[in-house]
Amino acid sequence: xxxxxxxxxxxxxxxxxxRMEKSIVVQVERKIxxxxxxxxxxKTVKYIADDPENLCNIGDLxxxxxxxxxxxxxxxxxxxxxxxxx
Numbered sequence: 001x002x003x004x005x006x007x008x009x010x011x012x013x014x015x016x017x018x019r020m021e022k023s024i025v026v027q028v029e030r031k032i033x034x035x036x037x038x039x040x041x042x043k044t045v046k047y048i049a050d051d052p053e054n055l056c057n058i059g060d061l062x063x064x065x066x067x068x069x070x071x072x073x074x075x076x077x078x079x080x081x082x083x084x085x086x
Contacts, residue, residue, distance in 0.1 A: 049076040059085030
């Protein structure tokens with residue numbers, strides 16, 4: 001039986017809230033081309049991610065990865081902090 005390579009999804013975004021204990025809200029922005037007009041439009045999605053040591057602050061650029069469901073809305077885990085905010 002061959003084993004399937006299951007790589008976890010990762011996303012890069014900025015922290016918009018760290019008010020919760022051991023959790024952060026990460027806003028991921030992407031640009032998509034409008035179907036009719038051809039202009040690039042920004043789309044944003046917010047993800048609730050696990051931050052067990054409360055390391056992140058608002059404005060930090062972070063890398064989050066997919067994990068098992070940790071709570072009702074938390075399905076992502078903090079992997080690394082790419083850039084700290086001032």
